[in-house]
Amino acid sequence: MATTTNVFGAYNAHQDESKQAQWRADKWMIGGTLLMGTGVLGIFGLPLFFYGLWLQMQAAKAGLSVxxxxxxxxxxxxxxxxxxxxxxxxxxxxxxxxxxxxxxxxxxxxxxxxxxxxxxxxxxxxxxxxxxxxxxxxxxxxxxxxxxxxxxxxxxxxxxxxxxxxxxxxxxxxxxxxxxxxxxxxxxxxxxxxxxxxxxxxxxxxxxxxxxxxxxxxxxxxxxxxxxxxxxxx
Amino acid sequence: MKNTSENNLPVGTTEHFSNMHKWLQRGLFVCLVVLVLEASLSLPGLLIWFGWPTLTITEVCDELMKVRWSDDKAVCLVPHPLYGANEGEGRTNGPAATAQDEWGIQPRPLYKRINFRDLVKFRDDRLAREAAAATATQ
Structure with missing residues (x-):
């Protein structure tokens, strides 16, 4: 029983961590996209978007489900x-x-x-x-x-x-x-x-x-x- | 063996389509970057093409209108009066029409093509014409 709880506990922790990592990356990408969607300010939005993309790639490399x-x-x-x-x-x-x-x-x-x-x-x-x-x-x-x-x-x-x-x-x-x-x-x-x-x-x-x-x-x-x-x- | 290699693929991508997905991803990345840069640089790029900073933004608007209706007297009103007459009023139809078109079922505009910094040249030419006309009438 204890083992089962631990397994699910680890699974839940992994899910939570993945969700947080995804949201952290998305916040940067959403910010970037808001600027990129305006057209003329897009050049300022692109680096924010890239940073979010990089965060997501790092999370994937770390084994998180993104x-x-x-x-x-x-x-x-x-x-x-x-x-x-x-x-x-x-x-x-x-x-x-x-x-x-x-x-x-x-x-x-x-x-x-x-x-x-x-x-x-x-x-x-x-x-x-x-x-x-x-x-x-x-x-x-x-x-x-x-x-x-x-x-x-x-x-x-x-x-x-x-x-x-x-x-x-x-x-x-x-x-x-x-x-x-x-x-x-x-x-x-x-x-x-x-x-x-x-x-x-x-x-x-x-x-x-x-x-x-x-x-x-x-x-x-x-x-x-x-x-x-x-x-x-x- | 196959399972092992599929494990290295992104979630949702099967071995069979992995190459296609890889190239689509590259294409999407290029489209995103170019689209953003293009949208961002269009306004400054066009302004430079037309004649800014020699011409102000309002003067660019003004010169564009003069080209559109082939009319030296066309003026870009800023702000345009609310519910005011549209800029083409009297320039497209009527006895004083200035716009150059071959009218037909598929009309053909005959305005001047605007090449690099041409609006500056058009303005200088017009000012020279006006100065010459003013001298002639004196």
Whole structure:
């Protein structure tokens, strides 16, 4: 009896230590991600994130039960990717007359994607000025993807980081949405290629070099489908 | 033997997919770092490209608007008046329209391309034009 108690006692202690180590690492990574999600402050968030990542790797080396590194990377990258997309598009939707938006968003448009430069802030819905990008279809993509793709994907990533089964499942669902996003969005740009790319600084190839790093869903899906799903709890 | 090697793999990764998971992890790491640096450096990078610090941020906004509507008179109002007319009012349509486009089902903008520090050059050219015009009218 005493031996059994000791065994469980050791197990519980290991679980507690693992949990604490994971949370300690996560605190740094969450802090870093809050900064990285703002875009411009990301450079200050990256070292905090790396420190948290290093803490997690040290805990794993010490034999504690922490998240697999790849799950941590997927979770936080999805949060950053969703935040940056949502932030940029929310600025274009709601803060389109602010100075920073007229320099950053429409300036980015002049260099990489004319959809954010051409007749910027002229879009209307009936008598109401909507402003922001006026390229055909762009506003519909912004609203639908923030609501139906990036917000659910962000929530799913939090569930994944908590090693919940619903997190894994919803990340699979929202990452598959990424297929429609990339094909639909790029075809829309292609059909209006003159609006998007005529007379801008780095047409087409510039957009691809800048945006290819948002390819997150296609790096997450092969893992999410091949990982032993028993590691995620119901 | 197989069990031994699987024990060295991360939890949830089987031997069969270990190589794929390793490369995915590398790709994810690269994406995360580049995405963050890119998002962080976009604003300062674009400002430098356009002409800051020679031009102030408001002047950059101003010059961008002049290019967009091909109109020397376009001004970047800071702050833009709440419920004010949009900046393209009268510049896109109407008798005094200045914006250059080939209109059609798929319009084609004909504004000037902005290369490195071009906004400084555009501003200097415009000031020279205005000075010449002022001299001519005297």
């Amino acid at each position: 998240r697999p590194l790849i799950v941590t990377l997927i979770g936080y990258l999805v949060i950053i990717d969703s935040s940056l997309n949502s932030l940029g598009w929310a600025m274009d939707l709601f803060a389109n007359h602010s100075l920073i938006n007229r320099v950053l968003t429409s300036g980015w448009g002049a260099v990489f994607d004319g959809g954010y430069f051409w007749h910027y802030n002229e879009l209307k819905m009936g008598p109401y000025t909507i402003g922001g990008a006026g390229a055909p279809g762009e506003k519909a993509w912004e609203i639908s993807l923030i609501l139906a793709c990036f917000c659910p994907r962000l929530a799913a990533a939090i569930g994944l980081l908590q090693m919940k089964r619903w997190g894994q499942q919803w990340l699979i669902v929202t990452c598959w949405m990424g297929l429609i996003v990339w094909i639909g969005y790029n075809l829309n740009m292609t059909f209006y290629a003159d609006v998007r790319y005529a007379n801008i600084t780095f047409p087409v190839w510039g957009w691809w070099i800048y945006d290819i790093f948002y390819i997150t869903p296609f790096l997450a899906l092969p893992y999410l489908h091949t990982v032993n799903r028993e590691i995620f709890t119901d």
